[in-house]
Amino acid sequence: MNYETQLTGDSMVIIDEDDSRRRRKRLLMIGGGVAILLVLGATWIAMRGEKAGGPTAPTAQVPVVTVVRPGQSMVARTVSATGSLAARIDMPVGVVGEGGMVTRVLVQPGDWVRAGQTLAVIERSVQTEQGRSLAAQVEVQRANAKLAQAQLDRAKALSGRGFISAADIDQRTATRDQADAQLRVAQAQLAEQQARTGRLDIRAPAAGLVLTRTVEPGQIVQATGGVLFRMAKDGEMEMQAQVAEGDLATLRNGNSATITPIGSSRSFAGRVWQVSPVVDPQTRQGIARIAVPYNAAIRPGGFASALITSGSGNAPLLPESAVQSDPKGSYVYIVNAKGQVERRDVTVGQVSDAGVAVTGGIDGTESIVTSAAAFLTPGQKVKPELMKAP
Structure with missing residues (x-):
């Protein structure tokens, strides 16, 4: 055995080293056991809390x-489509007469015109003189007819007194009839010339909106010279919607539609007025023509999308x-x-x-x-x- 002597104050204490080590070991074992008991107790409490649904149990948040x-x-059942905008009735206007040099152009694209309104005027000095000549011929023939009628009337008066034979009366009657016929010929020739002169004015075939103009003053135009103006009759527009073959079969004349021009935030109400009776064999599409009232935002030649109502269902x-x-x-x-x-x-x-x-x-x-x-x-x-x- 080992002993250790310590001096404390005026007294001496003898300590057994083996006994001291045993006491320290026993204290460590006791402390470890207490710690284990504390851990076990905490685990047991936590497990009870989970089973009981108590405040110690973690709860997952369920979203509402x-x-x-x-x-x-x-x-409503709808069909979506895209296509081009155009005039519903496109009217090309050209030279209907002999043609010549344009002296005046009276309208611009975007102008509204009435039926028969003059769009452009062609120089007509030669035709004017020809008309004057024919008008003079009419006056000559009118005078001849008047003279022939007067001679016939005098011959009839003398015939009653026996101075003029019936053969003379017949001759004078024929002369009067010939003069009347020549007057009518002259009048017809004058009317023809006036009509030709009138056709030198390029006129609107119907009321509507002028879309394009390809003629200027000083230009020489002919009857085969092509289109000088293009008009939309009554200003009515349409969209020529390209519709898939399957959807085309569901459309009918009168179906309502909403048209939105590309680049515009505005939409316009329209109505299908013609469904194509044929389908393009290459694209497998047909055309549904949708009439749209005039609006400045609807420009022929532009592109648009359409939503066509083809029916309704639940x-x-x-x-x-x-x-x-x-x-x-x-x-x-x-x-x-x-x-x-x-x-x-x-x-x-x-x-x-x-x-x-x-x-x-x-x-x-x-x-x-x-x-x-x-x-x-x-x-x-x-x-x-x-x-x-x-």
């Missing part, structure tokens, strides 16, 4: 989402926020009976202020997520909150 059961609503109607899209197409999220999110692919129809018509994928009885859908994932647990259908 708004859902709608849209049912079925009456929605379909679920959803708010736009409920419909999502990705490279696979359009889809919605529905909440199933277990409160979990499911993806459902859908076919989208017409989009209007009332909402988005869904023509396939759902029947309207599902609980469809209307908001926060972009932050959800399939299989996620949610708490649905029902709202009224739009």
Whole structure:
């Protein structure tokens, strides 16, 4: 055994080293046991808390989402198309007479004109003189006819007294008739010349809007010289919509349409007035001609899109926020009976202020997520909150 002597104050203390080491070891073991008991106790308390749902159990946050059961609503069936704008009745205007040098052009593109209004004037000095000559011939023939009638009247008066034979009366009657015929010929020739002169004026064939002008003063024009003006009759416009073969079969004359010119934020109401009876064998498309009232924003030759209403039917109607899209197409999220999110692919129809018509994928009885859908994932647990259908 080992002993150690220590001097404390005026006394001496003898310490057994082995006994001291045993006491320290025993204290360490006791401390370790207490620590183990504390850990076990904490674990037991935590487990009880989880089983009891107490405040010590961690709780997962379940998001609340708004859902709608849209049912079925009456929605319009529509056909989308693109095409060119044009005059509904395009009227080319050219030279109808002999032609010549243009002296005046009286209208500009964009002007409204009435039927028969003069658009341009061709020089007519020669024709004017010819007309004067023929007018003089008419006066000569009128004088001859008047003289022949007077001679016939005097001959008839003398015939009653026996001074003129019946043969002379017949001769004078024939002379009078010949003079009348020559007068009528002269009058017809004058009228013809006046008509020819009048055709030197290039006139509007009907009331409408001048679209283009390709003639200037001093230009020589001929009857075969081409189009000098182009007009839209009554200013009416149309869109020549290119429609797929399958959609063309659903259109009828009178279907309403909404036309939006490219580059414009404005839309215009129109109506289908002609559906093409043929389909292009290359593009498999036909033309639906949509009449549109005149507006300065509708310019012939421009491009536009059209939404044609081809009928109506029942379909679920959803708010736009409920419909999502990705490279696979359009889809919605529905909440199933277990409160979990499911993806459902859908076919989208017409989009209007009332909402988005869904023509396939759902029947309207599902609980469809209307908001926060972009932050959800399939299989996620949610708490649905029902709202009224739009």
